[in-house]
Amino acid sequence: MTTTPESASSTQRDEDAVRRYVEHLGLTLSQIGMQRMPARVFAALMTTDAGRLTAAELADQLSVSPAAISGAVRYLEQIGLVAKEREPGSRRDHYRLFDDLWYATFMKRDRMITMWRDAADEGVSALGEDTPAGERVAEMRDFLSFMIKELNDMYAKWHEMRAEKGR
CATH class of the missing domain: 1.10.10.10 (Winged helix-like DNA-binding domain superfamily/Winged helix DNA-binding domain)
Incomplete structure (x- = not known):
């Protein structure tokens, strides 16, 4: 060895x-x-x-x-x-x-998810929320909105955990 x-x-x-x-x-x-x-x-x-x-x-x-x-x-x-x-x-x-690599990486992903969600929102407006295609795109938009909120909560918890460990 x-x-x-x-x-x-x-x-x-x-x-x-x-x-x-x-x-x-x-x-x-x-x-x-x-x-x-x-x-x-x-x-x-x-x-x-x-x-x-x-x-x-x-x-x-x-x-x-x-x-x-x-x-x-x-x-x-x-x-x-x-x-x-x-x-x-x-x-x-x-x-x-990068320092704080995981946070920075996911923040970049967060911006991409936000752009995707915004594009989905435009799609709902164009398609109409009551159409079958509009319903699918609205569900995508809603899921992406949910992800953004949950990711932001996770980021906050992550920083709390790191602070508790003295990092």
Whole structure:
């Protein structure tokens, strides 16, 4: 068993187990719809104690080409999961996950759901709420309105829970 401290923490990491977990998490994410390489890059960033990695470090860790990393991080940046940063005087970009990642991700989804709900509301107006199509679109609108309310309540609870844990 290889154990290497990745940070100042007193906890030792089994790097072979971490590599297997990165592949498992990447596979799981790809099975639920994320592209395979971005899923692996996301998993690698989730599991680094440093909190950030360069493209070269990601390529080395995942045994892939720099081009594969470039496409993956570009995709992850576009969907709002990863930030690119560069230290002054450095020529290397570092990639890191956003702070409060889950909240930020779902807030972006919340905006999309709101847009979808608003479009459904326009559809109800155009179709007429008493028509079969209008009833279907109204049900979609009502469900999306329900989701928005419930998600907002969940976000508030999440922040309360984090505050209780001191995060």
